[in-house]
Amino acid sequence: MKLYNTLTKRKEEFVPLHPGEVRMYSCGPTVYNYFHIGNARPFIVFDVFRRYMEYKGYKVTFVQNFTDIDDKMIQRANEEGITVKELGERFIAEYFIDADKLGIKRADVHPKATDHIDDIIEFIKKLMDKGLAYQAGNDVYYNTMAFEGYGKLSGQNLEDLELGARIDINESKKNPMDFALWKGQKPGEPAWDSPWGKGRPGWHIECSVMATKYLGETIDVHSGGQDLIFPHHENEIAQSEGASGKPFARYWLHNGYINVDNQKMSKSLGNFFTVRDISREFDLEAVRLFMLSSHYRNPINFSRELLEQAQSALERLYNARNNLEHLLKDAPERPSTDEEKQFLDKLPGYTDSFEKAMEDDINTADALGVIFELVREINSNIKPGQSAEVIRAALDTLKKLTGILGLLNKQMGSLDDEIEALIEKRQQARKEKNWALADKIRDDLKEMGIILEDTPQGVRWKRL
RNA sequence: GGCGGCAUAGCCAAGUGGUAAGGCAGAGGACUGCAAAUCCUUUAUCCCCAGUUCAAAUCUGGGUGCCGCCUCCA
Numbered sequence: 001m002k003l004y005n006t007l008t009k010r011k012e013e014f015v016p017l018h019p020g021e022v023r024m025y026s027c028g029p030t031v032y033n034y035f036h037i038g039n040a041r042p043f044i045v046f047d048v049f050r051r052y053m054e055y056k057g058y059k060v061t062f063v064q065n066f067t068d069i070d071d072k073m074i075q076r077a078n079e080e081g082i083t084v085k086e087l088g089e090r091f092i093a094e095y096f097i098d099a100d101k102l103g104i105k106r107a108d109v110h111p112k113a114t115d116h117i118d119d120i121i122e123f124i125k126k127l128m129d130k131g132l133a134y135q136a137g138n139d140v141y142y143n144t145m146a147f148e149g150y151g152k153l154s155g156q157n158l159e160d161l162e163l164g165a166r167i168d169i170n171e172s173k174k175n176p177m178d179f180a181l182w183k184g185q186k187p188g189e190p191a192w193d194s195p196w197g198k199g200r201p202g203w204h205i206e207c208s209v210m211a212t213k214y215l216g217e218t219i220d221v222h223s224g225g226q227d228l229i230f231p232h233h234e235n236e237i238a239q240s241e242g243a244s245g246k247p248f249a250r251y252w253l254h255n256g257y258i259n260v261d262n263q264k265m266s267k268s269l270g271n272f273f274t275v276r277d278i279s280r281e282f283d284l285e286a287v288r289l290f291m292l293s294s295h296y297r298n299p300i301n302f303s304r305e306l307l308e309q310a311q312s313a314l315e316r317l318y319n320a321r322n323n324l325e326h327l328l329k330d331a332p333e334r335p336s337t338d339e340e341k342q343f344l345d346k347l348p349g350y351t352d353s354f355e356k357a358m359e360d361d362i363n364t365a366d367a368l369g370v371i372f373e374l375v376r377e378i379n380s381n382i383k384p385g386q387s388a389e390v391i392r393a394a395l396d397t398l399k400k401l402t403g404i405l406g407l408l409n410k411q412m413g414s415l416d417d418e419i420e421a422l423i424e425k426r427q428q429a430r431k432e433k434n435w436a437l438a439d440k441i442r443d444d445l446k447e448m449g450i451i452l453e454d455t456p457q458g459v460r461w462k463r464l
Numbered sequence: 465g466g467c468g469g470c471a472u473a474g475c476c477a478a479g480u481g482g483u484a485a486g487g488c489a490g491a492g493g494a495c496u497g498c499a500a501a502u503c504c505u506u507u508a509u510c511c512c513c514a515g516u517u518c519a520a521a522u523c524u525g526g527g528u529g530c531c532g533c534c535u536c537c538a
Contacts, residue, residue, distance in 0.1 A: 009468090027538075039538050072536075154533075160466045161534060203536085225538025226469090232537090255538070256469080262530070266537055293487075294477060299470070299531070309476060309488040316487080319501060357478085366478050369486035376486095379502055435497055442499080453500045460501080 001056075001359040003221075004297060006229060006252040007153055011361055016220050017250060022053045022060045024221035025211040025249070027228055028110070030067040031091035032076040036272040037287065037302060038225070038258040038265045040102060044288055045255050045296040045362065046223045047104045048405055052358050055404050063214045064107040065207060066092055069114050069200055074189055084190050088112070098275040101284040103406040109214050113206040116213070117192045120201045123209045123243060124181045124194075132242040136172035138184020138197045144177045147238045153252060154230035161230075179235055181205050204235035208248075212240060222249035227266075229254055256299040265302065273302070285407060286311040292364040292405055313372075317408060318462070320375040324382065324395040325412050326460050331388035340390045343381050347397045350374040354401050364405060371401050384457040415461065419450060426452070427459060 001014045016022050026046050029035045035043075043064075053060050067073075068088035077087040092112075113120075124140055127133040132146050144150045144158060151157045161177055180202035185191035191198035211219055217240070224233065233252065240248035258265045265272045278287060290310035294300050336344060350370055357366035378394045402408040415423075426441040442452050449464040 029538080030536095036538085042538050070536085155467055156534070157466090227533070227537055230467095230533060231535085257532070257538075259531080264532065264537095268535095268537060289487095290476090297469085298477090301476090303475095306476065306488090312489090313487050316501095323501080363478075365487095366485075369478060372486050376503090380504095430497080433497070439498075451500075453502095454496075454498090455501060456495065462501095 002361050003251050003253060004361045005250075006254050007249075009155070012251070014220075014251060016058070017218055020058060022050075022058045022221065023215040023219045024050065024060065024062050024223065025207070025215055025219055026062070026064045026107075026222070027207060027224040027232070028064040028066050028107075029091075029095060030070060030072055031088045031095060032072045033091060033267075034094055034274040034276040035098065036265065036267065036274045037278060038272060040098075040275050040287065041258055041291050041296070041300075042223060042225050042255045043099060043104050044102060044291045044406070045364070046253070048292065048364060049221075049223075049253070049362055050105070051404050051406060052362070060108075061215060062107045063109045063111065063211065065210050066095070066110060066112045067203065067206065068092070068112045069190065070203055078188070085114070088114070094276070098279065098284070101279060102275065103285060103288050103409050105406075111210040111214065113201060113210075116206065116209055117201065119209045119213055120205055121182075121194050123205060123212075123239070126243050127181065127239065130242060132238075133181055134174065135196050136174075138199055139172065139180055140182035140196050141173055141178040142181055142235065142238060142242075143174060144179070144238060145175050147242050149241065150177075150238055151234065153234045153237055156230070179204060179231065181239075204232055205239060207232070208236050208239040208243070211236075211248075212244070217244040217246050217248070219249050221251045221253060223253040223255070226254045226256055255296045259299055259301045260303075262301060278307070282307050282311060283314065285409060286314050288405075289314050289317075289368075289407060292368055292407075294365050296362055296364065314407070316375065317371070317402060318410075320378055321395070321398055321402075321408055322412050322462050323460065324378065324391055324398065327382065327384060327386070327457070328388060328391045328395060330384070331386060331391045333388045336387045336389050340387055343377075343390060344393055346377060347374075347393055350377070350397060351401065354404075358404070367401075367405065371398070371405075374398060374401065413463070415450070419445065419448065423452065423459060423461065430454075 002011045003014050004011050026042060029039055050060050050062050066088065069084060073084050073087060077084045080087060124133060127142065133140055133142050151161060158177055182194060182196055182199050183202055184196070185198040185200070189200065191200055211222070222233065237248050260271045263269070263271065275284065275287070278284065286307055290307055293310065350373065354367050354370045357363045357370060374397065378398065382391060382394055399408065422441055422445060426438050429437040429441065445452060446464070451462050451464055453460045
């Protein structure tokens with residue numbers, strides 16, 4: 001499998017550090033609000049990466065943190081009149097509600113910064129011992145000048161960075177590019193005891209600490225949005241490699257932004273949509289399909305129209321699956337005919353093409369194209385009366401591939417007797433050409449959320 | 465100023481040397497009591513110019529336009 005590695009600026013063959021295992025860390029949300037769809041992109045695309053690696057048989061250990069202490073957390077908690085801890089707990093719960101609807105699997109570990117204060121302190125001590133950090137007042141800073149590789153991820157050197165940097169008013173730093181590992185307590189802020197006085201961790205340190213704790217000093221994959229390349233991930237490298245003397249992450253994966261009107265969507269610009277807001281109008285699975293319909297490193301524009309397109313595309317997928325499930329119920333268990341076997345022989349080709357797309361730096365857009373080609377193949381070939389073997393094989397392939405992308409999560413389910421009876425009654429009416437009654441029943445069922453379709457192969461239903 | 469990305473049909477989007485996947489929307493047709501679903505047909509000189517090559521959307525050079533990072537941010 002090839003992955004574009006931000007560190008080397010090339011596609012590289014993925015070779016895990018430990019054969020058969022993948023250890024990956026992805027930067028999670030700061031839990032001071034509902035997350036927006038810009039945040040959702042990395043959650044979704046790296047969830048797909050994880051699912052694909054699991055599908056390929058790797059033992060994947062996936063860690064995604066919650067940042068539950070920082071300036072924004074403190075500010076928001078004050079506005080709400082609650083503690084930072086309460087705020088964090090609330091929005092962690094909200095995160096899972098939205099993430100579940102987006103089809104994002106739980107990470108193996110979802111560590112919180114505030115649960116790792118002791119580990120963070122130990123880590124900072126280690127950096128100080130190595131001369132990579134210094135205390136200034138009640139703060140502790142990372143000494144960027146002392147770390148040789150600083151800038152290697154973002155492709156910049158310290159001098160260029162400083163030229164572009166705003167004048168830093170914090171005169172206690174030795175160098176403007178130095179960043180806080182530990183921030184001394186200010187009035188009204190939550191704080192923990194430390195060798196440098198009461199305070200709280202800086203933002204970057206938590207990821208180095210938790211990634212190391214749960215995955216080891218060298219991990220396989222570290223991922224996040226492109227805007228984290230600098231300074232966040234650059235700083236993580238400085239911290240982690242400074243402390244361990246070993247490479248931190250072997251592959252750095254970064255997704256592109258979501259734009260609105262061709263402008264970056266971000267919290268600071270205020271032009272963002274939360275996933276929660278979107279969920280009131282759209283099926284979040286359509287949002288997922290939308291995210292996967294272009295390559296993860298390309299920027300994508302967000303709009304209602306595009307979401308509607310994705311919704312329609314999703315329905316095409318569901319129709320294909322549901323039709324197969326309907327057919328399977330009555331499919332005869334018998335040996336497949338030669339013609340049916342010809343169809344069966346075509347199925348593995350779609351899996352191959354799908355994998356080929358995924359192996360090329362997680363090309364979900366291409367992979368999705370393969371799924372739609374499979375859908376057409378299925379729709380053109382599958383008819384009532386075909387062997388259960390054929391229908392089952394088609395269904396299995398479709399479910400397998402959509403499952404890797406985390407799509408088609410809603411089960412078709414079954415109908416209760418009352419509705420079955422209504423459908424039967426309508427069939428009788430149709431037989432008698434009582435169209436008025438038949439249409440009335442169909443309308444009534446629609447009110448109840450059941451849509452009927454009279455196909456040449458008989459009546460079918462699906463949920464609204 | 466330093467670093468980086470993008471430009472393919474009405475919309476979205478793959479494709480990185482051999483005359484353009486797929487989805488959405490539209491048009492025509494088949495099927496159908498109607499509707500829906502489904503199938504078939506149909507819609508692109510790949511931003512511009514020059515070059516390399518038997519052959520370029522794909523490589524090289526130049527240009528134009530748009531965007532991002534260098535500051536909290538996915």
